[in-house]
Amino acid sequence: MAKETFYTAVDIGSSKVVTVVARVGSEGELKVLGTGIAPSHGMQKGCIDNIEEVKEAVRGSIEEAQRYVGKGYSPSAYVVVSGGHIHSSNVRDVMEHPTDLGSITSSEMHRFIQSSFPTLGEGQEILHIIPIGYAVDGLSGVRNPIGLHANQVELEAHVAVGDATILKNTVNAVESCRMPVNSLVMQSLASAEATVTGDERELGVLFIDIGSGTTDVTVFQYGSPWLSMVLPVGGSQLTRDLAVAERIPFHVAEEAKIKRGNVLPEMVDPNEEVILSGGQGQGQKLVRRKHICEPLNARMYEILQMIVQGMAQAGINRLPDGGVVFTGGSAEIAGLQEFTENVLGEPVRIAYPTGVAGLPTQLRKPGFSSVVGTLLWGIKHQGEGRTYRAPEGSTKGYKSLLSIFKRTREKTAR
Ligand SMILES: Nc1ncnc2c1ncn2[C@@H]1O[C@H](COP(=O)(O)OP(=O)(O)OP(=O)(O)O)[C@@H](O)[C@H]1O
Numbered sequence: 510m511a512k513e514t515f516y517t518a519v520d521i522g523s524s525k526v527v528t529v530v531a532r533v534g535s536e537g538e539l540k541v542l543g544t545g546i547a548p549s550h551g552m553q554k555g556c557i558d559n560i561e562e563v564k565e566a567v568r569g570s571i572e573e574a575q576r577y578v579g580k581g582y583s584p585s586a587y588v589v590v591s592g593g594h595i596h597s598s599n600v601r602d603v604m605e606h607p608t609d610l611g612s613i614t615s616s617e618m619h620r621f622i623q624s625s626f627p628t629l630g631e632g633q634e635i636l637h638i639i640p641i642g643y644a645v646d647g648l649s650g651v652r653n654p655i656g657l658h659a660n661q662v663e664l665e666a667h668v669a670v671g672d673a674t675i676l677k678n679t680v681n682a683v684e685s686c687r688m689p690v691n692s693l694v695m696q697s698l699a700s701a702e703a704t705v706t707g708d709e710r711e712l713g714v715l716f717i718d719i720g721s722g723t724t725d726v727t728v729f730q731y732g733s734p735w736l737s738m739v740l741p742v743g744g745s746q747l748t749r750d751l752a753v754a755e756r757i758p759f760h761v762a763e764e765a766k767i768k769r770g771n772v773l774p775e776m777v778d779p780n781e782e783v784i785l786s787g788g789q790g791q792g793q794k795l796v797r798r799k800h801i802c803e804p805l806n807a808r809m810y811e812i813l814q815m816i817v818q819g820m821a822q823a824g825i826n827r828l829p830d831g832g833v834v835f836t837g838g839s840a841e842i843a844g845l846q847e848f849t850e851n852v853l854g855e856p857v858r859i860a861y862p863t864g865v866a867g868l869p870t871q872l873r874k875p876g877f878s879s880v881v882g883t884l885l886w887g888i889k890h891q892g893e894g895r896t897y898r899a900p901e902g903s904t905k906g907y908k909s910l911l912s913i914f915k916r917t918r919e920k921t922a923r
């Protein structure tokens with residue numbers, strides 16, 4: 510199959526729709542040719558709830574991105590997906606391989622991987638099957654069996670599945686804009702492509718894309734994804750909490766969160782005051798900045814707690830040695846690094862998208878890691894076709910979430 514030269518990534522987020530068209534030059538360098546950003550409408554926590562509104566937003570972003578793309582462009586996109594309907598599990602499958610067949614070929618392995626389906630629930634479709642390790646004739650820990658002679662290959666794979674109808678709606682929304690879909694890419698894997706280093710994947714890392722409507726998580730270990738989950742909560746919930754606490758309109762709370770918010774209230778001057786415009790007819794009001802930070806702190810603590818509980822339920826009873834990497838628009842909230850280090854006792858990094866030289870300034874923000882990562886994913890996986898089918902002492906008064914791991918270990922030991 511001829512190598513593609515144009516790549517298009519579409520990210521239908523809960524707050525914005527982004528399309529990026531890029532081209533691989535003769536030297537192999539990736540150059541962004543066009544970017545289109547439109548406010549998102551009709552999305553609820555990563556899922557479509559009004560297809561006509563979504564189509565409109567997608568069309569706007571695609572048209573803007575294509576405006577300056579030259580001749581020879583054949584539209585086809587890699588599209589980010591998210592939402593609480595996405596689940597992951599690790600499955601095993603065995604391939605018998607009579608010795609007279611010679612060594613294992615890459616096409617044979619590809620067919621085997623694609624046929625290793627887990628038992629799907631009703632209405633579920635496969636999003637990704639990612640090999641995480643092989644055992645060859647009983648010898649485990651083999652990273653790549655291609656080229657080996659063997660009688661039997663056992664595959665362990667990370668499999669992500671989603672709701673077939675929701676995934677189909679996403680494809681329809683994009684394809685109705687005359688943009689055929691190459692493949693869907695789970696948001697956390699897409700974002701990780703532009704942010705998580707090879708060393709972090711090897712050492713193990715808890716990777717979190719915290720956006721507006723969802724928080725997309727993947728735990729990497731030994732170079733591969735081991736656990737992926739999508740929490741239907743993100744930055745818009747932080748804004749809503751603040752709006753309710755201070756009885757102010759959502760847009761006022763959003764501005765206050767971005768300009769004056771901090772998820773670690775201890776970091777702000779306890780006497781500092783902020784002027785907020787109140788609801789209709791209420792005029793302005795003066796509030797302590799600390800009071801803006803408190804609901805943000807409570808919700809962020811709850812999000813971290815949900816992540817740690819999800820890991821513990823999946824049998825991951827400690828944080829990976831490589832610490833925590835955050836990206837997504839809400840990763841820009843002040844105090845996130847310090848707060849998470851306090852609560853989890855591991856180093857935390859806030860990641861911006863990398864991997865594309867000369868990335869336009871507007872895309873150099875954590876909220877664009879998923880669309881940039883989707884381009885990189887497309888290049889890496891092109892031609893594969895469409896698969897849908899704080900240490901205790903430093904917690905500074907915050908309850909460390911590490912006790913969740915300890916409790917799960919004790920339960921398992923009993
Ligand atoms: N400086 C900032 N401080 C706090 N929050 C911020 C900041 N900048 C952006 N955000 C928040 O980031 C969120 C948008 O993030 P992002 O663009 O990653 O979401 P999305 O991709 O549209 O949605 P999702 O992936 O959740 O469906 C909004 O809730 C916004 O309030």
Ligand SMILES: [Mg+2]
Nearest residue numbers: 522523720879
């Ligand atoms: Mg997003």
